[in-house]
Amino acid sequence: MSATRPIPVPTPVSEPFWEGCQRGEFLLQHCRSCDAKQFYPRSVCSACGASDLAWRAASGEGQIVTYTVVRRAIMEAFAERVPYVVAIVRLAEGPQLMSHVIDCDPDTVRIGAAVRLDFERLGEDASLPVFRLA
Structure with missing residues (x-):
């Protein structure tokens, strides 16, 4: 039996x-006061402190800022996936996030590479944002 991957627990x-x-x-928060875009979700704008935030869909386009290739899983749930790529991706809208780059030869991944958003289903109740090389 394989181990279960961690599933996000949403907050309000x-x-x-x-x-x-x-x-x-992939929804980003947009501040209605200063037009800043932010990720991860927060109750106030990280740029100006305003609480008037709206959700808007991101384009799904991004670029790899940095990455690492995981060759030894530290959790049993990821053992079948090694080697896999974990990257910091800068979205076209500006915010950055850490995610997996999937379905690629890890040796072909490069800083500056264009990536496209996709989603990985984790059962019925969760989907994680992941990226593919563009």
Whole structure:
């Protein structure tokens, strides 16, 4: 029997984000006061402190800022996936996030490479944002 991967636990602040992932949308928070875009979900704008935030879908385009290739899983749930790529991706809208780059030869991944958003289903109740080389 294989180990279960960790599943995100939504909070009241992050719930719209995770619901968007379930629909295949990566939602960013946009500040209505200063027009800043942010990720991860917060209750206030990280740029100006305003609480007037709206959710908007990201384009799904991004670029690898840095990455590492995991060759030894530290959790049993990831053992079947090694080697796999974990990257910091800068979205076209500006915010950055850490995610997996999937379905690629890890030796072909490079800093600056263009990536495209996708989603990985984790059972019925969760989907994680992942990226593929563009």
